[in-house]
Amino acid sequence: xxxxxxxxxxxxxxxxxxxxxxxxxxxxxxxxxxxxxxxxxxxxxxxxxxxxxxxxxxxxxxxxxxxxxxxxxxxxxxxxxxxxxxxxxxxxxxxxxxxxxxxxxxxxxxxxxxxxxxxxxxxxxxxxxxxxxxxxxxxxxxxxxxxxxxxxxxxxxxxxxxxxxxxxxxxxxxxxxxxxxxxxxxxxxxxxxxxxxxxxxxxxxxxxxxxxxxxxxxxxxxxxxxxxxxxxxxxxxxxxxxxxxxxxxxxxxxxxxxxxxxxxxxxxxxxxxxxxxxxxxxxxxxxxxxxxxxxxxxxxxxxxxxxxxxxxxxxxxxxxxxxxxxxxxxxxxxxxxxxxxxxxxxxxxxxxxxxxxxxxxxxxxxxxxxxxxxxxxx
Numbered sequence: 001x002x003x004x005x006x007x008x009x010x011x012x013x014x015x016x017x018x019x020x021x022x023x024x025x026x027x028x029x030x031x032x033x034x035x036x037x038x039x040x041x042x043x044x045x046x047x048x049x050x051x052x053x054x055x056x057x058x059x060x061x062x063x064x065x066x067x068x069x070x071x072x073x074x075x076x077x078x079x080x081x082x083x084x085x086x087x088x089x090x091x092x093x094x095x096x097x098x099x100x101x102x103x104x105x106x107x108x109x110x111x112x113x114x115x116x117x118x119x120x121x122x123x124x125x126x127x128x129x130x131x132x133x134x135x136x137x138x139x140x141x142x143x144x145x146x147x148x149x150x151x152x153x154x155x156x157x158x159x160x161x162x163x164x165x166x167x168x169x170x171x172x173x174x175x176x177x178x179x180x181x182x183x184x185x186x187x188x189x190x191x192x193x194x195x196x197x198x199x200x201x202x203x204x205x206x207x208x209x210x211x212x213x214x215x216x217x218x219x220x221x222x223x224x225x226x227x228x229x230x231x232x233x234x235x236x237x238x239x240x241x242x243x244x245x246x247x248x249x250x251x252x253x254x255x256x257x258x259x260x261x262x263x264x265x266x267x268x269x270x271x272x273x274x275x276x277x278x279x280x281x282x283x284x285x286x287x288x289x290x291x292x293x294x295x296x297x298x299x300x301x302x303x304x305x306x307x308x309x310x311x312x313x314x315x316x317x318x319x320x321x322x323x324x325x326x327x328x329x330x331x332x333x334x335x336x337x338x339x340x341x342x343x344x345x346x347x348x349x350x351x352x353x354x355x356x357x358x359x360x361x362x363x364x365x366x367x368x369x370x371x372x373x374x375x376x377x378x
Contacts, residue, residue: 013118033204068331126184165340282362
């Protein structure tokens with residue numbers, strides 16, 4: 001196949017990852033969850049015996065790892081999720097004159113990305129903050145990040161489920177391509193443990209907290225080792241199979257204000273069945289449009305939701321089982337960090353590629369939303 005003849009004229013010149021120090025193992029998670037399950041079953045023993053209520057099932061670390069590939073996750077707080085009587089993180093509110101939590105995480109990751117790009121906060125003239133759940137509606141978290149870094153220019157937030165990070169990078173790329181910015185920062189602070197339903201056996205283990213950032217600059221300014229952004233692609237198809245109904249309208253319906261659908265929930269089997277072929281087709285079409293065969297791609301930085309899902313998508317694209325380096329996973333350590341996952345995988349697994357090597361960063365999740373960036377090592 002012919003090689004790409006087009007480019008956005010931009011490059012990712014730096015990336016950085018940050019996560020809380022606190023980690024929660026599968027064993028710790030199951031101990032707390034199972035105590036709660038036994039307590040609930042005891043409290044409703046008569047209904048369970050009468051057959052009017054189903055008994056809750058306990059969980060095991062083995063079940064979690066087999067279902068997802070996850071062994072642990074980083075978390076803003078460990079005390080709340082491991083308290084069977086609470087099963088919710090303890091995250092104190094902050095005063096308006098303090099840096100908010102998600103912006104703080106974004107700044108931590110951004111500083112690492114800027115250091116790698118040999119840039120300073122004052123060089124930043126655009127911040128695009130993309131995350132699956134924003135901790136507030138306004139002022140925009142991105143503006144707070146821009147201010148904390150000492151940058152100037154513009155900033156805005158976006159939310160697109162698990163494609164928030166790739167879309168943030170895409171929009172940063174387009175701004176630089178159009179000459180609207182020269183040092184754009186795409187940041188993704190994912191505080192996922194706050195929207196997890198820690199009482200749901202099928203999903204309480206999925207998510208972990210982390211932040212990631214990338215610096216996007218004109219290709220002419222890119223140093224050796226940067227990644228040229230050859231092309232980007234996005235797609236959306238409506239589905240309610242992954243959903244979170246939390247929002248400011250909750251208080252307007254007190255009867256349902258604290259229902260379980262105000263937290264993350266999904267139809268996991270339907271998602272798996274839908275997303276595997278959809279994502280493989282989407283990525284394949286992006287590569288075909290660019291004139292690159294899947295077998296020419298050295299690295300697939302895929303959305304980090306589930307090991308089995310990623311393996312199948314890569315297998316469909318390559319026509320064989322991917323190696324651990326071809327489609328690297330961060331799930332064992334980080335769990336699912338929502339939209340940050342594919343960018344964390346990129347940050348952790350790109351230094352070894354030679355000049356000219358192709359890689360593709362791809363996301364797929366709630367919406368359904370899909371996004372991808374075709375990259376080439378400078």
